[in-house]
Amino acid sequence: xxxxxxxxxxxxxxxxxxxxxxxxxxxxxxxxxxxxxxxxxxxxxxxxxxxxxxxxxxxxxxxxxxxxxxxxxxxxxxxxxxxxxxxxxxxxxxxxxxxxxxxxxxxxxxxxxxxxxxxxxxxxxxxxxxxxxxxxxxxxxxxxxxxxxxxxxxxxxxxxxxxxxxxxxxxxxxxxxxxxxxxxxxxxxxxxxxxxxxxxxxxxxxxxxxxxxxxxxxxxxxxxxxxxxxxxxxxxxxxxxxxxxxxxxxxxxxxxxxxxxxxxxxxxxxxxxxxxxxxxxxxxxxxxxxxxxxxxxxxxxxxxxxxxxxxxxxxxxxxxxxxxxxxxxxxxxxxxxxxxxxxxxxxxxxxxxxxxxxxxxxxxxxxxxxxxxxxxxxxxxxxxxxxxxxxxxxxxxxxxxxxxxxxxxxxxxxxxxxxxxxxxxxxxxxxxxxxxxxxxxxxxxxxxxxxxxxxxxxxxxxxxxxxxxxxxxxxxxxxxxxxxxxxxxxxxxxxxxxxxxxxxxxxxxxxxxxxxxxxxxxxxxxxxxxxxxxxxxxxxxxxxxxxxxxxxxxxxxxxxxxxxxxxxxxxxxxxxxxxxxxxxxxxxxxxxxxxxxxxxxxxxxx
Numbered sequence: 032x033x034x035x036x037x038x039x040x041x042x043x044x045x046x047x048x049x050x051x052x053x054x055x056x057x058x059x060x061x062x063x064x065x066x067x068x069x070x071x072x073x074x075x076x077x078x079x080x081x082x083x084x085x086x087x088x089x090x091x092x093x094x095x096x097x098x099x100x101x102x103x104x105x106x107x108x109x110x111x112x113x114x115x116x117x118x119x120x121x122x123x124x125x126x127x128x129x130x131x132x133x134x135x136x137x138x139x140x141x142x143x144x145x146x147x148x149x150x151x152x153x154x155x156x157x158x159x160x161x162x163x164x165x166x167x168x169x170x171x172x173x174x175x176x177x178x179x180x181x182x183x184x185x186x187x188x189x190x191x192x193x194x195x196x197x198x199x200x201x202x203x204x205x206x207x208x209x210x211x212x213x214x215x216x217x218x219x220x221x222x223x224x225x226x227x228x229x230x231x232x233x234x235x236x237x238x239x240x241x242x243x244x245x246x247x248x249x250x251x252x253x254x255x256x257x258x259x260x261x262x263x264x265x266x267x268x269x270x271x272x273x274x275x276x277x278x279x280x281x282x283x284x285x286x287x288x289x290x291x292x293x294x295x296x297x298x299x300x301x302x303x304x305x306x307x308x309x310x311x312x313x314x315x316x317x318x319x320x321x322x323x324x325x326x327x328x329x330x331x332x333x334x335x336x337x338x339x340x341x342x343x344x345x346x347x348x349x350x351x352x353x354x355x356x357x358x359x360x361x362x363x364x365x366x367x368x369x370x371x372x373x374x375x376x377x378x379x380x381x382x383x384x385x386x387x388x389x390x391x392x393x394x395x396x397x398x399x400x401x402x403x404x405x406x407x408x409x410x411x412x413x414x415x416x417x418x419x420x421x422x423x424x425x426x427x428x429x430x431x432x433x434x435x436x437x438x439x440x441x442x443x444x445x446x447x448x449x450x451x452x453x454x455x456x457x458x459x460x461x462x463x464x465x466x467x468x469x470x471x472x473x474x475x476x477x478x479x480x481x482x483x484x485x486x487x488x489x490x491x492x493x494x495x496x497x498x499x500x501x502x503x504x505x506x507x508x509x510x511x512x513x514x515x516x517x518x519x520x521x522x523x524x525x526x527x528x529x530x531x532x533x534x535x536x537x538x539x540x541x542x543x544x545x546x547x548x549x550x551x552x553x554x555x556x557x558x559x560x561x562x563x564x565x566x567x568x569x570x571x572x573x574x575x576x577x578x579x580x581x582x583x584x585x586x587x588x589x590x591x592x593x594x595x596x597x598x599x600x601x602x603x604x605x606x607x608x609x610x611x612x613x614x615x616x617x618x619x620x621x622x623x624x625x626x627x628x629x630x631x632x633x634x635x636x637x
Contacts (some may be wrong), residue, residue, distance in 0.1 A: 032351075033113050034110055035051075035112060037049070037075050037109070039107070039108050040106065041097060041105065042073075042095055043097060044408065050430070057377070057385045059387060059389065059394075060386065061403060061405055063390050067406045067429075067430070068388035068406050071388075072386060075354075076198055077146075081108070082144060089155070093155070096150060103150060105149050106148040107147045110143070112143075114142065122136065122189070125189050130186075134170075134171075142163060144163075146158065147159040164183070196351065196384075199342075200358070201342065201356065208314070208326055209229060209230060210327060212313075213225050213310075225309075236341055236342060238250040242345075243279075244274075248268070253265070254268055266302075275345075280340045283340050283378075296317055296318055298316055314326040316329070332365065339372075354385075358387075358388050359388055360376075366393045369393040377396075397499070398606065399607075405430065405436045468496060468518060469497070469513070469519075470497050470629045471510070471520055471523070472500060473500055473502060473503040473524060474502060475603075476602070477497075477523075477561050479602050481622075481625075485622075486606075488619060498520075503524055503525065503529055507539065510540065510544065514540070514544075520547060521629060521633055522536065525559070525560040526553075526558045530558075554624065554625050555621065564621040566615055566617055566618045569614045570594075573598060573612055
């Protein structure tokens with residue numbers, strides 16, 4: 032089962048937000064502090080807690096309400112989930128085996144679960160839960176809810192308990208790394224040292240590491256409880272856990288930062304058993320010179336990445352399609368470390384879903400903008416930003432898909448493809464910040480196409496900095512910025528309609544732009560848009576690689592006007608998925624010449 036979308040309404044300051052995961056495994060929530068990013072994630076986490084049977088306390092129910100004194104409405108959190116083939120097999124097996132039913136089931140592709148909390152004049156009244164699960168037995172015209180309500184309820188209960196994917200919310204991965212994680216032998220009374228929340232969190236992490244070695248084992252039963260009677264076996268299990276930690280963390284550290292930047296050799300688990308039945312476990316790192324240090328004594332960046340990898344690499348294997356909610360991941364780290372976080376998030380999303388929030392432009396990946404949302408608090412004033420928020424302040428939080436935000440011109444006059452991101456982050460480059468030389472493109476489709484050919488087809492080592500604009504006639508602002516900064520840039524326009532825009536930009540900026548504005552016709556003497564550089568046979572290969580064999584021909588017959596739009600989407604997806612498609616030499620040569628042209632023109636600029 033996989034989450035398809037979430038709806039949150041009236042939760043805290045949220046007006047109404049719909050988060051769509053249907054086409055993205057990574058969702059980026061972008062906005063300033065107090066723009067509602069955390070509230071959105073808390074709303075998603077609330078759905079999971081209720082789905083798993085948690086009953087909110089009176090204090091929590093009061094926290095859910097919007098600010099003010101007279102809220103009389105319903106707070107709603109709901110999710111739509113997709114049933115995968117494996118889920119259907121589990122449900123049918125439970126139906127026939129555990130519930131002893133004879134008739135087979137016809138299961139839907141999706142189901143929806145919603146929770147509503149009703150309030151009157153700010154006072155909680157009641158909770159409504161609604162499952163939309165339209166299942167029926169085979170050969171039946173009526174739904175199971177009508178023909179066998181107890182059976183329907185039993186299936187819903189099973190799905191909630193066993194199939195709904197886990198959602199984990201983390202506001203910080205450092206989590207006060209303890210000097211020692213404390214366990215107590217079964218039968219011995221727990222002390223505050225054992226039962227405190229942070230210790231319990233780290234106990235689960237340790238148990239996840241052992242389960243990655245052998246999912247039949249729990250750390251409590253197979254290490255703590257046998258330490259006195261079979262220390263050899265317990266110690267051997269710790270050694271296997273250390274090996275797993277090295278494979279998952281030491282190796283990943285090297286992949287992220289480079290083998291020559293690993294300042295430790297291995298991770299050690301240092302046990303200490305006391306006579307009162309307690310086992311203490313410390314996380315240490317051992318250097319090449321065999322010196323050992325506690326992880327909690329290392330730098331903030333090291334502790335963050337250690338915790339992040341520890342909490343995700345082992346946990347994501349516990350359930351399929353687990354959803355991680357990461358609130359402002361390491362936004363206080365150096366920009367180079369934040370760039371590595373993006374790599375780690377991409378790796379995490381291969382097995383999991385990720386929703387993360389940020390107000391740092393370093394944590395924006397252009398490839399993920401299809402799943403990005405601009406978070407807006409419409410009542411966020413300068414006074415609030417300065418810290419004068421009080422209980423009387425009403426908030427109205429919304430989240431708009433990035434493409435919608437750009438398309439409707441909600442940014443600063445819709446001047447560039449990235450500008451709404453920069454606007455919402457209130458970004459201005461510092462005087463010492465290195466600004467890259469860029470190739471300004473007409474839009475996102477050109478960006479995806481050139482990135483795909485550069486990285487996946489041609490595998491060029493020298494990467495260009497492509498900047499996707501929001502239309503060939505809307506590039507003036509980014510041109511002005513680069514002229515003002517004195518930084519190198521060129522503009523690459525289509526070889527057909529782009530010629531008119533080229534003339535207009537040269538007319539507007541004069542001598543400053545005449546050696547910087549080019550078209551595909553200038554580069555290759557071809558009066559075509561960028562997709563015109565892809566041969567028809569290759570367009571079919573790219574198209575069918577995403578939509579399925581024969582899809583190109585079918586679309587051409589039914590609605591040929593959709594081919595260009597779908598081809599752009601296919602290139603988008605192939606770039607995101609890092610999938611290579613074998614293409615003809617003619618197409619490859621076209622893009623090689625075009626990229627050589629842009630590189631050469633950038634070098635010629637003084």
